[in-house]
Amino acid sequence: MAVPGVRLSIMGTSARGQLKSFMNLYRAIPLVLLSSLVLFAAGCRAPGSPSRSFHFDYIARIVGIAAGAQKVDIWIPVPQNDETQKITNLEIKAPGEHRLTTEKVYGNRMVYASLGAPFPEEAEVRVSFDVERREVSGVSSLRAAAAGERLLAGDRMAPISDEVRKRAREASARGGGAVEVARGLYDRVLEDMTYDKSGKGWGRGDVGHACAIGQGNCSDFHTLFIAMARSRKVPAVFEIGFPIPTGKTEGRIGGYHCWAWYADGESWKPVDISEADKAPGKTEYFFGTICRNRFSMSAGRDLVLEPEQQGDPVNFFIYPYAEVDGKPGGAKVERSFTFRDLN
Template structure:
């Protein structure tokens, strides 16, 4: 455990190594766009009630992967913390546990780090020679064929998936048919209540919602016809700004087809930008930052509450019960190499 220090985890050299590894492991492509920026994640803890005993907090951390490099992580915390991973998906997070009496007034935990985010583009018009399918075996795909609490695979979701893919054998064409259906049927609408929970049945009935609802319906239909699909969540970066606040999360999906590997999809962005409908079937742009994968997340050390519907904001428990903390996010673009 580490206490009351600004701790630098990673250096510029580490960041460069990660970028080089990304370049070496990713399929060779030219003209791939990338965005360099610094991201700040600020959590505010309110004062604890006088009779409270123990406060526990889990704060998600981004990880490097073939499409984003994370470096220079700095953590400012008045309380001890340790890094953990959830046992099912491998999501990384900070874990804090301390006497609630230590929070007599508002306290802050601040994280900042540098990111290089690359466009994730899969060329679907040609069979790839060096397919990334070896990155995962059938056991690793199994979870992404199973239901989530709010994404059942029976009943109306299964019926709808079969209806929209009837007569189609090719899994890529099945995926496109489901993608087309979701975009044609749903509308991006955050009015009223019910949206944002990623409830596939609600989305199917209401035919509206945010990115969580779009992709819950997409993932449920995909899994129902035997195509592995996974939920990913992070933050959007505005394409027309170079710094400022990030008001909330964004989520997207990937599905798996043998010989192509994981194929990116962003159905809600395609709905908002019809001219990019074809692009977002097989691509994620570089204006985003991923934090975690999956739904129904059980943490380690385990929370006493329900599994997390998704994990992008801090989760806290005070004496075993959910406890509200605040969070704010911001970014600052950084010069690219050669600028």
């Protein structure tokens, strides 16, 4: 059903939905973690923890559509409420038919728009919303926990290879519970990786490239951590969003930022290893805490969108994904991201 210029407010995940998500994960978590898992422990966000409120505009412009094309489909991620953030005043403006949808595995939300010929020279999709984001040191539930056993398996670009297993065994040789194992993996990734976006192959979350080259961006750091954690039977999740600059109250955002979560037996704990690499003085902080200067757009890898795309699963979902006549490509999608502080 067409939804011309809908204005919506995002609803949080229901308690029943959280329970279902945790029960799915419950079946996948090994006995050592199950014995102490608390389904609805209080979130680890301390009362009065630092928060930041801002307005965000996500704009996708579809240009250069191939001659003779009949249909363009585009999917854009839409953030949701959870224990780390509150999303309000969601507004979507798009040409043609468009609607909010949710993919079935990780629960990511998106706007799907479909345009038919004849096409304008430029078609713009704008997603605007307000965010209140808090510093957090853990959460009692994750929407992505609904992925269940996927949180212990490899991804297409992050297989649990022999090299991954070897590094994980070495990093966790001292044993201990999930937190001790995760800390060993965190330190090993810091030791093995350097934040460096020179050369080719970085930025895809390719665990083989990370192991071979030892450098990359946040996706490469956290892909390696997640694969290593899963090889040690510690459930782990990839999450991606946008960084919000400190020292500025408004401006453009150049690109994404990502981090990871792992299950410690009582809650989900965040790690941001690439930020720890860039700021060694915050190594302890970023093992178990993420700051307010970011927000999440989606989680998971190898995503089948809703409605299902004709192309391959999406590696990770932060930028617009478009198909022309059922095939990836065939049009250029320009994108821009801006923020403005509200307090």
